[in-house]
Amino acid sequence: MSQSETVQRDPARGGRVKRFFTNQTQYDFIGRSRTWALASVVLVALSLVGVFGPGLNFGIDFTGGTSFIVTGADGGFTAADLREVVLGTGVEEVSAQVVNDGEGAMITTPSIGEVAGEEQSRVLDAIAEATGVERDDIDVSAVGPRWGRQISRQALEGLIAFLVLVALYIALRFEWRMAVAALVTLAHDVLVTVGVYALVGFQVTPASVIALLTILGYSLYDTVVVFDRVTEDTARITSVSTRTYGEVANTALNEVLVRSLSTSITSLLPVGSLLFIGANLLGADTLRDLALALFVGMAIGTYSSIFVATPTLVWLKERDPKFAEIKNKVETRRGRKA
Amino acid sequence: MRRGSLAAGLIASLAVVTALWAVILGLGMKPQLGLDLQGGVSITLIPAPGQGDIDEAILEQTVQVIRQRIDALGVAEPDIARQGDTVLVQLPGVADREQAEEVIGRTAVLQFRRVLEVIPAGSDTYATTGKPCDELQAGPPPETEEVVLCERTFSGEGTPENPGYLPAAEWTKYRLGQVELSGDDVTDARAVPDPMTGINWQVNLELDKDGAEKFAQVTGTLACEPEGSTLRQMAIVLDGVVESAPSMDPGVICNQGIIGGEAVITTGGGADDAKSLALVLRTGALPIQLEFAQSQSVSPTLGSASLQAGLLAGLIGLILVAIYMVLLYRGLGVAAVAELLVFGAVVYGLIVVLGDTVGFTLTLAGIAGIIVSVGIAADSSIIYRERYRDEIRAGRTIRTAADHAFRKSWRTNLTGNTVSFLAAAVLYVLAVGPVRGFAFTLGLSTLIDTLIFGTFTQSLFGLIARTPKLAQSPLMGLRAEVIAPDAVGAGKGGAR
Numbered sequence: 001m002s003q004s005e006t007v008q009r010d011p012a013r014g015g016r017v018k019r020f021f022t023n024q025t026q027y028d029f030i031g032r033s034r035t036w037a038l039a040s041v042v043l044v045a046l047s048l049v050g051v052f053g054p055g056l057n058f059g060i061d062f063t064g065g066t067s068f069i070v071t072g073a074d075g076g077f078t079a080a081d082l083r084e085v086v087l088g089t090g091v092e093e094v095s096a097q098v099v100n101d102g103e104g105a106m107i108t109t110p111s112i113g114e115v116a117g118e119e120q121s122r123v124l125d126a127i128a129e130a131t132g133v134e135r136d137d138i139d140v141s142a143v144g145p146r147w148g149r150q151i152s153r154q155a156l157e158g159l160i161a162f163l164v165l166v167a168l169y170i171a172l173r174f175e176w177r178m179a180v181a182a183l184v185t186l187a188h189d190v191l192v193t194v195g196v197y198a199l200v201g202f203q204v205t206p207a208s209v210i211a212l213l214t215i216l217g218y219s220l221y222d223t224v225v226v227f228d229r230v231t232e233d234t235a236r237i238t239s240v241s242t243r244t245y246g247e248v249a250n251t252a253l254n255e256v257l258v259r260s261l262s263t264s265i266t267s268l269l270p271v272g273s274l275l276f277i278g279a280n281l282l283g284a285d286t287l288r289d290l291a292l293a294l295f296v297g298m299a300i301g302t303y304s305s306i307f308v309a310t311p312t313l314v315w316l317k318e319r320d321p322k323f324a325e326i327k328n329k330v331e332t333r334r335g336r337k338a
Numbered sequence: 339m340r341r342g343s344l345a346a347g348l349i350a351s352l353a354v355v356t357a358l359w360a361v362i363l364g365l366g367m368k369p370q371l372g373l374d375l376q377g378g379v380s381i382t383l384i385p386a387p388g389q390g391d392i393d394e395a396i397l398e399q400t401v402q403v404i405r406q407r408i409d410a411l412g413v414a415e416p417d418i419a420r421q422g423d424t425v426l427v428q429l430p431g432v433a434d435r436e437q438a439e440e441v442i443g444r445t446a447v448l449q450f451r452r453v454l455e456v457i458p459a460g461s462d463t464y465a466t467t468g469k470p471c472d473e474l475q476a477g478p479p480p481e482t483e484e485v486v487l488c489e490r491t492f493s494g495e496g497t498p499e500n501p502g503y504l505p506a507a508e509w510t511k512y513r514l515g516q517v518e519l520s521g522d523d524v525t526d527a528r529a530v531p532d533p534m535t536g537i538n539w540q541v542n543l544e545l546d547k548d549g550a551e552k553f554a555q556v557t558g559t560l561a562c563e564p565e566g567s568t569l570r571q572m573a574i575v576l577d578g579v580v581e582s583a584p585s586m587d588p589g590v591i592c593n594q595g596i597i598g599g600e601a602v603i604t605t606g607g608g609a610d611d612a613k614s615l616a617l618v619l620r621t622g623a624l625p626i627q628l629e630f631a632q633s634q635s636v637s638p639t640l641g642s643a644s645l646q647a648g649l650l651a652g653l654i655g656l657i658l659v660a661i662y663m664v665l666l667y668r669g670l671g672v673a674a675v676a677e678l679l680v681f682g683a684v685v686y687g688l689i690v691v692l693g694d695t696v697g698f699t700l701t702l703a704g705i706a707g708i709i710v711s712v713g714i715a716a717d718s719s720i721i722y723r724e725r726y727r728d729e730i731r732a733g734r735t736i737r738t739a740a741d742h743a744f745r746k747s748w749r750t751n752l753t754g755n756t757v758s759f760l761a762a763a764v765l766y767v768l769a770v771g772p773v774r775g776f777a778f779t780l781g782l783s784t785l786i787d788t789l790i791f792g793t794f795t796q797s798l799f800g801l802i803a804r805t806p807k808l809a810q811s812p813l814m815g816l817r818a819e820v821i822a823p824d825a826v827g828a829g830k831g832g833a834r
Contacts, residue, residue: 069640121436139640140633142630142634144629144631145383146387147632148383157768158765161764162760165760166760166761169760173756207703210765210773213765214710214776216761217757217760217761217762218713221755225717229750255724257544257726259454263716264664267714267716268713269655270658270712270713271713273650273651274651274652274709277647290776298713
């Protein structure tokens, strides 16, 4: 950046981007909270439609199933060929995918007999023959149906334990209203992330569940950082204050706006590169699934810490007699002035 | 804070990082890679449904049996762990998944056989009789034939809590007759103190009706052999290994044997010996049926491709974040990149050290955890810098702004990271498999982030703010004119 720009004093010449990044903006988040609430309600409604309509597309780790990964093949076969030979062994449902001009392939089936059983062995033979790869060189991942239920249950238990702990922590560190607002935000984030998965039809794998839990942590972290600032600023409100809780909270939001955006960008950059690199690699599904869910979730988490968490908090707070009274006074005073 | 103590903090934190890496490079430590990164077979077993409550001790013994078989398979560094009722078997570098599945999947069989001959290690016929003791058994020993099996032999050097065994190649061999009784005939086995003396321990064995008859017959035959002869002994075999070979008591009558379906085995040792024998008997009598919940094989090529992809993604992510930070904060951004590098060096260094010392394995999910933590680390730097800008806008001098900003952002960092750490800890405690690796690296990164923020970051920022040449340079991005052109001298946030 040149010297002439750095000493510039006229904000009007600073340009929108620069003004934004040097925190000289005052957006009215709280005043327009009804608009944003409507947007969130629409998002949540769409998500519910997604979950109860098309439903979630659970991967084999939840439903049980087997996937075969072929690497180092010489090509000469198509996904349709592979489907056909596997169907020929008596398996009822097969999906196949060929990558890098037949250098590798991935074939997924629902549970075939027992894990490590005879049926699995037959399918393995068929794939080995069709692709010309040694049987031992085909990577197999098989999951029994009961296992999926078990890990789903564990994930749910983890979620509940986490929510209880976090609600307690926020209630102790700040206050109960913030704990409620944080939980509302969290519910919003989870619903919308799950909704995106249902509507787009992304496959739900254990990695997506890990990611979902991380998103919860991330979204809360974001919310807590914002609340930290709101607490600090609103501590100065007294009964003779000229500004309402909502207005002070709005200023606090503006103060942390650049931080929220910058943090989202710096978090999304590594996740984005993970997504990009993982997309072209067979077997690195863990990376890709994780990155995808994180990408979706982090974006939603950033949105909600600004547009859901604080408006909810302000709504709760202004029902507190103390702050309701201040708001009343401030508005009366302004009314007289007008 | 004084300049001197800030400089000391900076030097100390750099010294710690240097020392960490000196140890790693000096000792040639390498991270322990998970199966998904180095290739291998991973199998998860869970008890088959309909077995009611699972007996902890029997499950542990069952896992012990699986461990034995894998040792015999000759896998380097197998990892067999139990989490609740779930058994996780990780076999790095194993290519033959089907053999591994066969070895792990079969249920342990308990057999009672007559002892025909005892061949201790070192005797003339030891090498030529039967198979070497450290070789893998192919399935349970045949029931109707004579077999040569090995006895788990004490080295005599262990402690009572942890009895040491000789290497399997030196175990005593037994030539054994056909199977007289099996696990099906046993109803229960319990270790109890000797009711007469109360000092020595014994195992009370209970048999069902069918078993009682067979037992009476075989013990009757054994009792006719001369006292002191090995032919009076009966071997208890679990999964092809002789666990004990008690001799008939002189009080047992020839051709009558032990009747009534109840027998007492005195081990001659204390409570531990008796309890472990009782457990062996119960494991054979009431075996836990384990079924494969999940089985996965990863070829070494696929593993190293994943590792490279993960590292590359991390590197690209780090570079992009660095560019963003420098664009946004100029010189302070460069300092932020230094903070990120220190953070990365400590996190990766600790993962290497933990891998080498306590066997922490880095998996693909773990790498993802590290990549996510880059965002967390960057956020700490951002919060500090944004705070600093706020303080400058409020009209503070560079030095006091830096100090105020640190105090406030330090509190935010603690609060935020507590939440992240809680998330990681809950995940770690409740999850299985890959999720744990992810939670561990995430939790570790969160801790290190707070640690570095309190030491390196504080010192670096503080020193820059106290060095007039740096602080006044427009390139550094500390001066008010750069951050808030219109707000110089004005109050915060404008008039309302």
